[in-house]
Structures are given as structure tokens and as C-alpha cells.
Amino acid sequence: MSRSLNIAVIPGDGIGQEVVAQGLKVLSAALPQDVKLETTEYDLGAQRWHRTGETLPDAELEALKGHDAILLGAIGDPSVPSGVLERGLLLKLRFAFDHYGNLRPSKLFPNTATPLAGSPEIDFVVVREGTEGPYTGNGGSLRTGTPAEVATEVSLNTAYGVERVVRDAYERADSRPRKKLTLVHKNNVLVYAGHLWKNVFDAVGKEYPEVTTDYLHVDAATIFFVTQPERFDVIVTDNLFGDILTDLAAAVTGGIGLAASGNINPTGAFPSMFEPVHGSAPDIAGTGKADPTATILSVALLLRHLGFDAEAVRIEEAVSADLAGRDGAFRTTEEIGDALAVRVAG
Ligand SMILES: NC(=O)c1ccc[n+]([C@@H]2O[C@H](COP(=O)([O-])OP(=O)(O)OC[C@H]3O[C@@H](n4cnc5c(N)ncnc54)[C@H](O)[C@@H]3O)[C@@H](O)[C@H]2O)c1
Numbered sequence: 635m636s637r638s639l640n641i642a643v644i645p646g647d648g649i650g651q652e653v654v655a656q657g658l659k660v661l662s663a664a665l666p667q668d669v670k671l672e673t674t675e676y677d678l679g680a681q682r683w684h685r686t687g688e689t690l691p692d693a694e695l696e697a698l699k700g701h702d703a704i705l706l707g708a709i710g711d712p713s714v715p716s717g718v719l720e721r722g723l724l725l726k727l728r729f730a731f732d733h734y735g736n737l738r739p740s741k742l743f744p745n746t747a748t749p750l751a752g753s754p755e756i757d758f759v760v761v762r763e764g765t766e767g768p769y770t771g772n773g774g775s776l777r778t779g780t781p782a783e784v785a786t787e788v789s790l791n792t793a794y795g796v797e798r799v800v801r802d803a804y805e806r807a808d809s810r811p812r813k814k815l816t817l818v819h820k821n822n823v824l825v826y827a828g829h830l831w832k833n834v835f836d837a838v839g840k841e842y843p844e845v846t847t848d849y850l851h852v853d854a855a856t857i858f859f860v861t862q863p864e865r866f867d868v869i870v871t872d873n874l875f876g877d878i879l880t881d882l883a884a885a886v887t888g889g890i891g892l893a894a895s896g897n898i899n900p901t902g903a904f905p906s907m908f909e910p911v912h913g914s915a916p917d918i919a920g921t922g923k924a925d926p927t928a929t930i931l932s933v934a935l936l937l938r939h940l941g942f943d944a945e946a947v948r949i950e951e952a953v954s955a956d957l958a959g960r961d962g963a964f965r966t967t968e969e970i971g972d973a974l975a976v977r978v979a980g
């Protein structure tokens with residue numbers, strides 16, 4: 635029986651275009667011969683906005699629902715007011731498709747540069763809540779642009795939203811050898827949201843007696859990301875803390891060019907979306923300096939999500955071997971993509 639994979643591709647802005655091309659190359663190389671890959675590219679991002687004023691029209695949102703998964707490069711450009719594309723396109727997708735589990739693994743591959751002393755063993759995954767927190771647009775400003783301006787950006791936390799992502803994180807922790815789950819929040823100051831998170835975390839934990847739990851305030855967590863990253867296995871945290879912590883995690887595990895992510899809708903009601911943790915990097919766009927590895931590892935997450943476990947492992951092993959062979963010599967985005975596609979195909 636022949637199978638098919640129907641992937642929506644949103645290259646987006648800046649280096650997004652460059653790294654997605656390499657991701658697709660490796661995706662094609664990884665798939666078994668009997669799987670027919672169909673990709674549909676969506677012209678969304680800064681150029682589209684300049685041309686039409688649109689960020690994500692309903693017709694495209696509807697069409698995106700019909701795919702098995704979405705591969706996204708990056709969104710955002712200095713020529714577009716900050717927030718227009720980030721909110722109107724990227725967050726709109728995450729919210730519309732209920733991507734409540736934002737999965738961001740961090741692993742220090744052998745021979746990978748880290749600023750940390752002694753190259754500690756780092757292999758953890760951050761499960762970042764993806765649909766709530768301060769990201770919902772629950773705010774506003776009064777007397778805007780005047781010296782008397784007042785602005786709010788209220789963090790929204792529902793028991794429903796917190797419980798489902800906490801449960802997802804327990805499931806993931808339970809399925810990993812170390813079975814450890816750390817909640818990161820700031821419940822010494824954010825007493826309302828923080829206590830909701832901690833109470834739900836403790837209550838759900840009773841159903842997972844095998845999982846060892848820990849709690850850290852987010853400021854202390856940043857210390858341990860640098861001084862003791864090996865203490866982490868699975869981390870669950872809110873939307874904003876997870877955003878910040880995962881850039882830090884990337885920086886200590888070989889750099890932002892290696893950090894992959896999956897915006898998961900665990901129910902399968904909507905397609906999940908896979909993208910590098912990094913942004914459109916306008917400072918290096920068009921130079922060939924962007925490392926496509928984060929996108930290629932995101933393709934591995936996509937494949938695993940769709941049940942292609944062996945193919946995902948092949949990509950991860952290819953990345954590991956490629957990193958082990960890196961000697962610091964400059965390679966372009968395309969050269970890295972080609973090298974990985976050859977390894978995966980071979
Ligand atoms: N998921 C997304 O689409 C996403 C994520 C983050 C930022 N953004 C947007 O991207 C734009 C730029 O944001 P920023 O500068 O804060 O973050 P950024 O991640 O784009 O860049 C931060 C730094 O990391 C470097 N970098 C990023 N990706 C790299 C790669 N693959 N290889 C080598 N170096 C890489 C950049 O050159 C830059 O110096 C903004 O509009 C922002 O909103 C989008």
C-alpha cells in the first residue's frame with residue numbers, strides 16, 4: 635500500500651526561506667520510497683503583507699487545516715511593524731490550531747561547542763504552554779504615546795489550559811528513562827497564576843507516582859541551565875518563561891542554529907506545526923550563514939509526530955555525525971543541507 639504525506643510549507647521571512655529549502659531537501663531524502671510527499675507552499679509573511687495588507691486570511695487558515703503537518707521557517711521582518719506578523723500570523727496559527735504543547739528539546743551533541751565548562755550531559759525537553767499566558771493579547775493602553783501612558787498585558791491562565799499541558803508533560807516524563815519533571819514558574823511573586831500552576835502540577839502528579847518532581851522559580855532556573863543543566867529531564871512552564879528559557883537552552887547546547895521545536899496539538903484535531911526556535915535573523919539573511927540544522931531537526935520532530943520514527947532517528951543520527959565532523963570551517967546553509975541530505979539518504 636502506498637502512503638502519502640501532505641505537508642504545508644510556510645517559508646516566511648528572512649532566513650526562514652533559506653533554511654526551509656534545506657529542511658525539505660532532507661525530508662525528501664529521509665522518506666521511504668513508497669511514501670509520496672506532497673508539499674503546498676503558502677505565501678505568508680512580510681512580502682505578502684506589503685503586497686496585500688494580509689497576514690493570515692481565513693481561506694488560507696482553512697486550507698492549512700487539510701494538511702498532515704506544517705513546516706514553518708520564520709516570521710518577522712524589520713520592514714513590518716513589530717508584532718503585526720508575529721501576532722497576526724504565527725500566534726494566530728498556534729492559537730487557531732490549539733498548539734498547546736510547544737515542544738522544545740535540547741541536547742548537547744558530541745563535539746558541539748558549548749560555552750559551559752566541561753561539556754556536561756544535556757538532554758532535556760521544555761514543554762512550553764502555547765496558547766495562554768501573556769501571549770493572548772489580553773491588554774491595552776490608555777493615553778497611548780503620551781507621557782501619561784498606561785499599558786497592560788495580562789497573563790491568562792485557565793485550569794483547563796494548565797492541566798492539559800501539565801498532563802502532557804507528565805506523560806512525556808513518564809515515557810523517558812529518567813522520569814523527572816520540573817515545573818518552572820515564579821509563584822513567589824506571581825501568586826495567582828503561580829499557585830494555579832503549582833496546585834495543578836501537584837494534583838496531576840498524584841497520577842504519575844513514577845515521576846520525580848521538582849519546582850524552580852524561573853530566575854533560579856536560568857542559573858541551573860548554565861551551572862547544572864544535567865539536572866533537567868522534562869520541564870513544563872508557561873508561554874513566556876518557555877520562550878525565554880528555550881533561547882537560553884539553545885545557547886548552551888550548540889547555538890540557536892541547532893534548536894528545533896514542534897507546536898503540537900496532541901488531540902490531532904488540527905495539524906501540528908514544526909519550526910526552528912530561532913527567528914528570521916535579518917542580520918544574516920541572504921548571506922548563506924544561517925545554520926539549517928534547527929529546521930532539519932524540526933523535520934525529524936515532524937516525522938516522529940506522524941509515526942515515521944525510524945526516519946526521524948536517521949535524521950538525528952545524521953545531524954550528530956555531521957556535528958561530530960564539523961571542524962569550525964565555514965559552510966553555507968546549502969552546503970550543510972546537502973551534507974545532511976546525503977547522510978540521510980545513504
Ligand atoms: N518562530 C518565529 O518565526 C520567530 C522566532 C523568533 C523571532 N522571530 C522574529 O524574527 C525577527 C528577528 O528576531 P531576533 O533577532 O530577536 O531573533 P533571531 O532568532 O532571528 O536572531 C537572533 C540571533 O541569532 C542568530 N541566528 C538565528 N537563527 C540562526 C541560524 N539558523 N543560524 C545562525 N544564526 C542564527 C541571528 O543572526 C541573530 O544574531 C523578529 O521579527 C522576531 O519577532 C520569529
Ligand SMILES: CC(C)[C@H](C(=O)O)[C@@H](O)C(=O)O
Nearest residue numbers: 710720721724725877911913
Ligand atoms: C516570534 C514570537 C512570537 C515567538 C514566540 O515568542 O513564541 C518566538 O520568539 C518563538 O520562540 O517562537
Ligand SMILES: [Mg+2]
Nearest residue numbers: 877878881911
Ligand atoms: Mg522565542
